[in-house]
């Protein structure tokens with residue numbers, strides 16, 4: 001199964017969630033478009049314990065830590081969703097990490113979520129519970145629904161807020177695959193802990 005990890009924004013925890021999902025399924029990991037350094041694929045590799053997972057090469061590595069459409073302009077390249085076809089892998093599971101939120105532009109017409117049109121996959125949405133996240137979550141969910149994107153479920157990441165979580169879930173009508181606490185530190189042990197929990201949901 002291919003899971004595409006998107007979020008309600010940037011810095012939401014997609015890379016952490018991708019590492020957890022990759023560890024849970026001993027999947028391969030792929031970041032189609034990387035904007036800025038350090039690379040997410042290096043972060044994921046450093047957080048894995050299993051020896052099966054492979055980190056597949058990015059389709060685009062851009063130099064500027066910004067929206068891919070702008071980072072591509074700075075690098076004088078053009079990037080297109082349709083070129084982000086699945087890299088070859090023998091692994092039956094692949095975790096694909098987007099960049100920023102779902103409607104982050106790749107160019108003047110396409111967005112990160114358009115990458116999911118290229119191959120069978122289910123989206124896993126990373127939501128946070130800061131003040132303002134209800135709106136950001138419901139806007140993203142509405143957009144995914146409007147695009148007929150298959151959503152496997154939601155992963156809540158960071159400081160908890162039961163009231164915000166319950167209203168998001170009520171409107172989303174989707175399973176909560178995992179709740180990740182705000183951790184003191186992020187390391188292989190923390191990733192293994194959450195991988196053992198989320199494995200049952202996948």
Ligand SMILES: Nc1ncnc2c1ncn2[C@@H]1O[C@H](COP(=O)(O)OP(=O)(O)OP(=O)(O)O)[C@@H](O)[C@H]1O
Pocket residue numbers: 007009010011012013014015016017040098099100101157158180181182183184185186
């Ligand atoms: N639950 C958590 N507890 C502690 N630190 C966290 C947690 N979730 C994320 N972080 C930290 O917050 C930062 C941003 O997380 P992360 O890189 O996973 O976000 P992202 O959504 O992948 O960002 P980007 O859009 O740049 O890819 C990282 O330093 C990460 O280790």
Ligand SMILES: C[C@H](N)[C@H](N)CCCCCC(=O)O
Pocket residue numbers: 010034035036064065066067068099100101104
């Ligand atoms: C650079 C950052 N780490 C991400 N890779 C890209 C985030 C793009 C955000 C665009 C936006 O929503 O304003």
Ligand SMILES: [Mg+2]
Pocket residue numbers: 014015016040097
């Ligand atoms: Mg990331």
